[in-house]
Amino acid sequence: MNNSYLERAKKVITDPQILSVVAAKRAKQLAAGNRPMIKCDSENLLDIALLEIAEGLLTYEFPDETADAAPAAPAAE
Numbered sequence: 334m335n336n337s338y339l340e341r342a343k344k345v346i347t348d349p350q351i352l353s354v355v356a357a358k359r360a361k362q363l364a365a366g367n368r369p370m371i372k373c374d375s376e377n378l379l380d381i382a383l384l385e386i387a388e389g390l391l392t393y394e395f396p397d398e399t400a401d402a403a404p405a406a407p408a409a410e
Contacts, residue, residue: 334380334383335377335380335383335384338375338380338384338387341384342356342386344387345387345389351393352386354393355382355386355391356379356383356386357379359382359385359386359391360378360379360381360382363381363382364378369385370390370391371385
């Protein structure tokens with residue numbers, strides 16, 4: 334893993350746990366055949382993911398908890 338990519342990515346996603354999850358998920362996507370969004374000298378998929386994060390090409394969001402709630406059942410008439 335390239336430490337300079339990691340340091341740059343830490344400036345974009347400051348929480349280390351979130352950074353590790355985002356980078357790991359993107360590396361898994363790349364391993365599955367997704368194309369990189371950026372040119373990178375390294376062939377390491379984690380390096381590519383970190384560089385994509387550092388360049389602002391990847392973001393994250395937490396799911397809306399209210400959207401996951403089941404809709405209320407209609408009232409009986």
